[in-house]
Amino acid sequence: MSILQTIETGLRSLLGHRLRSVLTTLGILFGVAAVIATVGIGQASSDSVTARITSLGTNLLTVSPGSTVFGGVFGGGASANSLTMRDVAGLSDRQNAPDISAVAPVSQGRVSLVSTSSNWSTTLSGSTPDWLIANARSMSSGTFITSADVSTSAQVIVLGATTASNLGAGVGDLITVKQIPFQVIGILASTGSQGFGNQDDLAVVPLTTAQDELIGGVGTVQRILLSATSSANLGTAYAEANQILLQTHGITNPSQADFSITSQTQVLSTAQAVTQTLTILLASVAAISLLVGGIGVMNIMLVSVTERTSEIGLRKALGATPGDLFRQFVIEAGALTAVGGLLGVATGLAAGYIVPRTANIAVTITPAPIAIAVAVAVVVGLVFGVYPALRAARLAPIEALRAQ
Amino acid sequence: MSVGVAPEQEPLIRLESISKLYGSGDAQVAALRNFSLRVAQGELLAVMGPSGSGKSTLMNILGCLDSPTSGRYWFAGEDVSRLSETQLAHVRNRRIGFVFQQFQLLPKLSAWRNVELPLLYRNASDRRSLAVHALETVGLGNRIEHRPTQLSGGQQQRVAIARALVTDPDLILADEPTGNLDTAASREVLAVLRDLNQGGRTVIVITHDPEVAPIARRTVHVRDGQLVQQKAA
Numbered sequence: 001m002s003i004l005q006t007i008e009t010g011l012r013s014l015l016g017h018r019l020r021s022v023l024t025t026l027g028i029l030f031g032v033a034a035v036i037a038t039v040g041i042g043q044a045s046s047d048s049v050t051a052r053i054t055s056l057g058t059n060l061l062t063v064s065p066g067s068t069v070f071g072g073v074f075g076g077g078a079s080a081n082s083l084t085m086r087d088v089a090g091l092s093d094r095q096n097a098p099d100i101s102a103v104a105p106v107s108q109g110r111v112s113l114v115s116t117s118s119n120w121s122t123t124l125s126g127s128t129p130d131w132l133i134a135n136a137r138s139m140s141s142g143t144f145i146t147s148a149d150v151s152t153s154a155q156v157i158v159l160g161a162t163t164a165s166n167l168g169a170g171v172g173d174l175i176t177v178k179q180i181p182f183q184v185i186g187i188l189a190s191t192g193s194q195g196f197g198n199q200d201d202l203a204v205v206p207l208t209t210a211q212d213e214l215i216g217g218v219g220t221v222q223r224i225l226l227s228a229t230s231s232a233n234l235g236t237a238y239a240e241a242n243q244i245l246l247q248t249h250g251i252t253n254p255s256q257a258d259f260s261i262t263s264q265t266q267v268l269s270t271a272q273a274v275t276q277t278l279t280i281l282l283a284s285v286a287a288i289s290l291l292v293g294g295i296g297v298m299n300i301m302l303v304s305v306t307e308r309t310s311e312i313g314l315r316k317a318l319g320a321t322p323g324d325l326f327r328q329f330v331i332e333a334g335a336l337t338a339v340g341g342l343l344g345v346a347t348g349l350a351a352g353y354i355v356p357r358t359a360n361i362a363v364t365i366t367p368a369p370i371a372i373a374v375a376v377a378v379v380v381g382l383v384f385g386v387y388p389a390l391r392a393a394r395l396a397p398i399e400a401l402r403a404q
Numbered sequence: 405m406s407v408g409v410a411p412e413q414e415p416l417i418r419l420e421s422i423s424k425l426y427g428s429g430d431a432q433v434a435a436l437r438n439f440s441l442r443v444a445q446g447e448l449l450a451v452m453g454p455s456g457s458g459k460s461t462l463m464n465i466l467g468c469l470d471s472p473t474s475g476r477y478w479f480a481g482e483d484v485s486r487l488s489e490t491q492l493a494h495v496r497n498r499r500i501g502f503v504f505q506q507f508q509l510l511p512k513l514s515a516w517r518n519v520e521l522p523l524l525y526r527n528a529s530d531r532r533s534l535a536v537h538a539l540e541t542v543g544l545g546n547r548i549e550h551r552p553t554q555l556s557g558g559q560q561q562r563v564a565i566a567r568a569l570v571t572d573p574d575l576i577l578a579d580e581p582t583g584n585l586d587t588a589a590s591r592e593v594l595a596v597l598r599d600l601n602q603g604g605r606t607v608i609v610i611t612h613d614p615e616v617a618p619i620a621r622r623t624v625h626v627r628d629g630q631l632v633q634q635k636a637a
Contacts, residue, residue, distance in 0.1 A: 001525050009524070016512045314508045317469060318567070319497020319525040321490045397469045401504065 001324045010331040017304070024300045025340040028381070031290030032344025032373040037351040038286045039369035042279025044362035049275055052199075053268045059101075059231050060134055060264050061238055063087075063224040063245065082249065082258040083221050090244045091226065097244060099237040102133035102227035105207055109215040113203060115167040115175045122163050124177070124203045126210020127225075134225035142171035142186030145206050153208040157182040161190040162200040177205075180213055226261075234263060283369075290373070293340065294380030301333050301388035305395075312392050313400025322393035329392045333385020334378065341377035345370055414481050416574060416606050417443040417466065422475035422485075424461050424629075435461035437629040439475070443608065445574075448601040450620035451610045458629035460579070463610045467500055467577045468492045480574055497525050501568025503597075505580035507560045509552040509567075515539060516548040519567045526571070538566040542596050558589030565596055576600060578609045582616065594619050 001009075014021045065082040083105075090096070091103045107126040112119055125131070132144045140161065149156055157177070159169065164187045169175055173184045182205065191199040211218045228237035238261055245259055246252075305312070312325060352365040424436040435458045443449050453459045464470035465477065468484055471492075477485040484495055496502075501522075509518045519535040528534065539548050542562040552560050561581060568576050578597060582590035590613070598619045601607045609616050617623050625632045 002527050005524050005527075012512075310508065311510060314510070315521070315525075316493065317467070317496060317502050317508075318522040319493050319571075321493040321525075323490065324493075324525060398464050401469075401508070 001320070001327075003327070006324065006327045007331055007335075010328050010335060013304075013308075013328075014332055014335060020300060020304075021336060024297055024336050025343065027293030027296035028290070028337050028340025028377050029293075029344040029347060031286065031293040032341050032377050033347035033351060034286035034289050035283060035373040035376075036345065036348025036365065036369055037355070037363065038282035039279060040348070040352050040363040040365045041355075041361060042275065042282050043366060044364040046272060046275035046279065047364055048362060049271045050268060053264055053271060059136070059228045059234060061226040061228065061234070061241060061261055062263075063091075063226065063241065063259055063261050065222070066258050083224055084219055085221070087245055087248055088221065088224060090248045091224065091241060093244070097237070097240040099229050099233040099240055100226050101229045102130035102225075104128050104130040104134040104225040104227075105221035106131070106223045106225060107207060107210050107215045107217055107221050108223070109210075111177050111203075111214060113163070113167055113175050113177055115169045115173065117168040118166065120163060120166045122160075122201050122203055124205065124210065124214065126205050126207040126215060128207055130227070131204060131225065134227040136227075137191070138189045140187050140189040142184070144186055145204065150206040150208050153212055154206055155180060155182050155209060156185045156206065158186040158188060158204040159184060160188050160198075160200040160202040162198060163203055166201075177203075178214060234265070238263065287376070290376060290380065294337070294377070294384045297333055297336055297381050298384035298388060300336075301329060301385055302391070304332070305329065305388045305392045308392075309395065309400045312395050313397050313402075316395070316397035317401060325395075326389045326393040329389035330382060330385045333381050333388070337377050337381025337385075340381075341374040344377065345374060348373070413444070414478075415442040416445045416447075416480055417441065417608075418478040419465070420476045420478075422465060422472045422477060424458075424465065424470070425473045434629050436465070436472070439629065439631060441624065441631060443606065446601070446604055446606055448598065448607045448619065448621050449609070450616050450623040451608060451626060452612055452617070452623055453626035454612065457626045459610050459612075459626050461629075462626060463577065463579050466575075466608060467502060468495045493525075497522055498571065499574045501565075501571060501573040501576045503561070503564050503568050503576065503578035503581045505583040507552070507557075507564045507584070509560055509563060511552055514549050514551055515544065515555070515563045515566075518552065518563055519570050521567060522571045534570055535566070538570040539563070541569060542566045556589065557585050558592045561585060561589070561593045562596060565593070565600075569600065574606060576605060576607045578607065578611075580611055580613070581609060582611065582613050587615075590615055 063083065085105070088103055088105045091100060104127050109124055110121065111124040112121045128150050129145060129147055132138070142158070144158055145156060148154070157175065159167070164170070167175060169184050171184055171186060174181050175184060176182065188200070205214065207221070226237065226241055228234045241261055242254070246254060246257060249258060251257055315325065348370070349365060352363040355361050355363050419439055419441040422436055422439040423434060426433050426435055439462065451459060451462060461470070465472055468479070472485055475485065476483055479495065479499065484492065487495065510521070516532060516535040516539060519538050520531045523531040523534060536545070536548055539545055542565050544559060544562055544566065547555060547559065552563065555563065576597070581593055581597065585593060594616060597607055597609065609620065
């Protein structure tokens with residue numbers, strides 16, 4: 001029997017059992033669609049985490065005090081008040097640190113801001129003008145704090161976009177923090193980030209003001225943000241900062257350092273590893289549903305072989321070889337999974353279009369998972385089609401003819 | 405017309421000491437024992453016998469649907485008793501047309517699609533015209549697009565005969581062709597078989613219907629797996 005005839009015969013028999021064929025196809029359809037959609041969601045969340053961390057500044061190095069890693073265990077961060085304004089001065093020395101362009105000491109705390117119309121709880125940082133450069137931020141209105149503000153402990157405050165709108169405050173307004181009045185001198189441009197770690201919900205005051213009146217800790221800082229001159233110089237900037245801090249702290253053995261320096265790229269790779277693990281987990285669950293769909297195909301093909309025993313017997317009597325029948329049943333199984341796979345791609349793409357618009361979950365569709373899901377579906381169909389097809393091919397014609 | 409086997413000519417069918425055993429050990433049953441038979445080209449042979457006599461086994465062996473346990477079977481001079489399943493499929497497709505008691509038509513296919521089936525397994529072209537011609541031969545030229553369920557029993561069996569005929573086989577092997585038919589339809593079907601034989605085709609009818617014997621040129625009886633009597637009609 002020619003292959004075209006075999007395909008035609010197989011398709012005719014599938015069309016003869018429309019409901020059953022459709023239901024079997026559904027199993028594969030949802031498996032493929034689930035793989036595409038879940039990988040798409042994982043891809044999108046990985047992209048968004050990457051974008052969010054990158055928006056924090058890829059040139060950024062963060063110096064934290066007193067965290068040590070002992071025997072592979074993180075030994076508690078920022079427990080010591082080991083970072084001082086002397087460190088800040090040392091790091092600001094362009095002679096010793098030519099690859100560091102900005103040094104922003106930060107003292108941070110959680111405070112409640114009160115405006116004339118409402119109040120809002122947010123993260124308040126005391127810092128210096130370099131904060132803006134180190135965090136790669138810009139102003140949408142007003143000005144950032146100046147060196148003069150820092151040296152005079154001025155009662156001025158800069159607000160994030162979200163904070164400002166929640167307080168209903170604009171440039172020039174007065175708000176109070178711990179019953180001390182502050183004048184709003186600027187609003188930061190929005191980064192567009194949302195949810196946990198919102199970079200638009202914050203407030204910045206001069207470092208000295210924060211230390212004197214709001215957070216405390218005169219002379220020490222919680223963190224120092226460093227900006228390398230470019231992301232290519234991040235490594236040398238790191239080495240310079242490390243050398244300067246070891247010197248000012250009088251430490252000769254680098255393994256005993258009472259500070260640590262982390263870069264955003266380290267945070268980024270950790271975050272990417274986490275989202276990748278989640279994506280694999282989701283995709284595995286989806287792949288199992290695809291496998292279940294494949295077993296459904298085998299189940300239906302076995303039913304079909306049993307039900308059509310007398311037809312198989314007749315075809316054998318009329319001259320169908322075992323090979324003819326094997327090919328016919330494999331093609332039937334393959335056609336079921338191929339159609340299910342293609343409809344699954346369509347459903348997956350539709351989900352990729354609808355889900356972001358209804359459920360506020362981002363989905364990024366890429367070609368690779370589509371190709372893999374379809375290939376897996378077809379392979380699954382053929383593999384699970386082989387056993388029923390072999391049963392059909394091996395039926396003895398007389399036994400098969402006798403079955404009614 | 406000559407009757408029986410012409411000794412100087414190779415017969416279409418030659419069974420030599422065919423045995424067919426089922427089961428093993430104490431449970432072993434011989435469906436056929438040392439069975440020998442010759443059928444000449446152009447014969448119309450009736451094989452009769454009660455249920456359990458070995459008729460069905462004989463039909464399976466003659467139709468190359470099953471291989472004998474021992475003995476040899478020559479079909480048109482070729483030893484077919486030791487062929488592989490695929491080779492037997494080719495012999496069935498090219499040389500034998502089957503007619504079954506249950507008609508064995510595929511209900512979803514029209515008459516001509518049913519008749520076309522054996523042609524699909526030999527890559528024949530112009531299948532439709534061959535199928536229509538075969539249906540005309542059995543008097544159903546006006547029923548080619550009908551489904552089996554739209555036809556009477558006698559008509560269905562004639563479609564089955566057209567299917568057996570369409571490949572122009574050496575042998576038409578009919579297994580109880582009238583078993584599911586009323587008297588009038590039986591006569592109709594037997595008349596078609598007789599006409600085919602008169603056109604020169606070899607026909608073997610396996611039956612226990614005594615109506616068949618009169619149209620046969622020779623009748624053999626099978627009992628307990630053995631040939632008990634040969635009678636020329």
